[in-house]
Amino acid sequence: MFELINTLLIGITAGSIYSLMAISVVLVWRSTRVVNFAAGGLALASSFVGAAILEKTGSFWIALPIAMVAGAVFSAFIEYFFLRPLLKRSGDKGAEIFLPIIATLGLLGIIKTILNYIYGDRVGSLPPPMSDKGFVFSGESIALSPMRLLILGIVLLLMISLTLVFQRTNLGLSLRAASFAPEISRLAGIRVDFIRTVGWAISGGVGATAGILQTTNGSGSVSPESFEFSLLLVFGFVAAVIGGIESLIGAVLGGLTLGIILAIILMYVGGSLVFIAAFLILILVLLLRPHGIIGAKGGRRA
Amino acid sequence: MHKRHVTNKHRFIGFVLIGLLVYILSNTVDEWKSFQGATIAVYVVAIASIILLTGYSGQISLGHGALLAIGAYTAALTQIYLHLPVWICFVAAVLITSLFGAILGLAAARLTGPYLAGTTLALAVGLPSIANQFSFLGGEQGISFDAGWPPLSFGEAFTQYKWFFWITSLTALIMMWWIQNLLRSRYGRTWRAVKTNEVAAELSGIRLARSKVLAFTVSAGIAGMAGALLATTINNVSPSAFPLALSFSLATGAILSGVNTLGGVMIGAVALVAIPEIASLVADRWSGSESVPSLLPDFIVSVLLILTVFLAPKGPIEKFRSRHVK
Structure with missing residues (x-):
């Protein structure tokens, strides 16, 4: 019983970080219909920024916001200089999603090699800012630590603020409108291109948070070929x-x-089956609901 | 300008000429170059399989590395447990991988765009790691696959890599001949119709699901053959031979070749093999730091990828052709 609760707690923490990364992917998809593989590279780059700031200032609370801003800037940069011209060229047909995917894969490769060149074998260190010793309940320590609570808190806070932005502000309305009907939004006076860049920037900030939390929750250090980041991306x-x-x-x-x-699965079945399990879960969900758990049924066909 | 009609006879002559060229090359190059030649042949088959699926049938796959893995493991297991001749192992690899592709295709036919990309990506990450769970798959060390030594009648000087070069390029040529015929057949036309406009294709009496599943099955079969050939060249099948990076570089190769034209397949395959070589030469010349030689290939491939997407999204061949017509 104890073990099961611990497993669930570990799963929820890891899952909430995956959620952040997923939100980062979703935001980009909603604003430009691009599957953004560069998101993983951006999260990695901003985590390095976070680690550098942490080294300079010694405070996690300064490092996190700066890393988020850095992530937003990187992401907006990529949208403005790479994806926007690319999508302009191929026309907003949307049917051809293979090319943008490949472009973001190429960007991921470039970001990784640049980081590899700058950092080489060095790693950026992002130790947990709070104790990661579990709380003690009736003599046994459970998998819920102040650090895990902090992670859950940050994720929850981000989600609530994103929801508020999307539902209650003009910016959120423009974001939703620009992704739903770009032409009509343009006629209604929304600067669709600018709004798309904003969407990418928010996505970059969220991705940066996911990267930093993934590192502090895991090994505590980032390296360009980090396994944790491949996990996070996939x-x-x-x-x-x-x-x-x-x-x-x-x-x-x-x-x-x-x-x-x-x-x-990691706890009760075996570590090497985790990846194939992710595939099976995915295919099971998609066989039952081809457009995901919450996806427009029928949806757009074009 | 009057367009010259290219008949199948011309194409056949072309294939024979390429075959002759490979034969001459194999007699002049050293062992390492033979190995690289064999690798190019493997990539040709694998990239052709992606081009068939993405360029002609319009379905995305980021997980072809996994299909290669299935082919390679099938070939190796057939040899180890059933002791069958090598060519039957190849056939088994194609059959089993097609079967898997058919099952995957049944799911894929219902999916579009990002959903399909996600499914195939998860497959590419997940499938090779199964080998660590079951002992008969050999774990991290993998299992060996031995395509045999060249016949003694070829003489003493005939090296094993040259033999592999022959096997892989002959297979690649036969596969390419078959694929280009298939793409010109009824099935190829059906796939292109479905890719261009699903609704119109359906109205003309094409069964969408069947056409998509068939494309996946055929593509998987070809990928299975590529996997078996890969196992031949490296003598061994292990999870580390099929990382996510393999799937990505195959997709890269397909884009560099021009994903809509089968004819460019050599460009991508040669690029994937030649770029690391060139990069290490360049890095040796101006070795600024130690990390440059290991990083340069990735960097060049990524930059080329983005350049291709920007400058020649339909591939170099199409680009050349359109410039010529104008």
Whole structure:
């Protein structure tokens, strides 16, 4: 029983970080219909920024916001200089999603080699800012530590603020309108191109948070070839697809489902089956609901 | 300008000429170059399989590395447990991988765009790691696959890598001949119709699901053959031979070749093999720091990828052709 609760707690923490990454993927998809593989590289780059700031100032609370801003700037930069011209060239047909995917894969490769060149074998260190010793309950320590609480808190806070932005502000309305009907929004006076860049920037900030939390929750150090970041990228993307790639709530549900099931498999079945389990979960969900847990049924055909 | 009609006879002559060229090359190059030649042949088959699926049938796959893995493991297991001749192992690899592709295709036919990309990506990450769970798959060390030594009648000087070069390029040529015929057949036309406009294709009496599943099955079969050939060249099948990076570089190769034209397949395959070589030469010349030689290939491939996407999204061949017509 104790073990099961611990497994669930570990799963929820990991899952909430995947959710953040999934949200980052979803935001980009919603604003430009691009599957953004560069998101993983951006999260990695901003985590390095975070680590550098932490080294300079010694405070996690300064490092996190600066890393988020850095992530937003990187992401907006990529949208403005690479994706926007690319999409302009190929025309907003949307049918051809292979090319943008390949472009973001290329960007991921470039970001990784640049980081590799700058950092080489050195690693950036991001130790947990709070104790990661579990609370003690009736003599036994459970998998819930102040650090895990902090992670859950940050994720929750980000999700609530994103929801508020999307539902209650003019910016959120423009973001939703620009992704739903770009032409009509343009006629209604929304600067669609600018709004898209904003969407990418928010996505970059969220991705940076996911990267930093993933590092502090895991080994505490980032390196360009970090395994944790491949996990984050793959599972974040899978979570987004499970949730139906259009919806923020879907991304959260997808991330949590994935995190919990994978933690259970890791605990009770075997570590090497985790990846194939992620595939099976994905295909099971998509066979039942081809557009994800929360996806428009029928949806756009073109 | 009057367009010259290219008949199948011309194409056949072309294939024979390429075969002759490979034969001459194999007699002049050293062992390492033979190995690289064999690798190019493997990439040709693998990239052709992606081009068939993505360029002609319009379905995305980021997980072809996993299909290669299935082919390679099937070939190796057939040899180890059933002791069958090598060519039957190849056939088994194609059959089993097609079967898997059919099952995957049944799921894929219902999916579009990002959903399909996600599914195939998860497959590419997940499948090779199964080998660590079951002992008969050999774990991290993998299992060996031995395509045999060249016949003694070829003489003493005939090296094993040259033999592999022959096997892989002959297979690649036969596969390419078959694929280009298939793409010109009824099935190829059906796939292109479905890719261009699903609704119109459906109205003309094409069964969408069947056409998509068939494309996946055929593509998987070809990928299975590529996997078996890969196992031949490296003598061994292990999870580390099929990382996510392999799937990504195959997709890269497909884009560099021009994903809509089968004819460019050599460009991508040669680029994937030649770029690391050139990069290490360049890095040796101006070795600024130690990390440059190991990083340069990735960097060049990534930059080329983005350049291709920007400058020649339909591939170099199409680009050349369109410039010529104008």
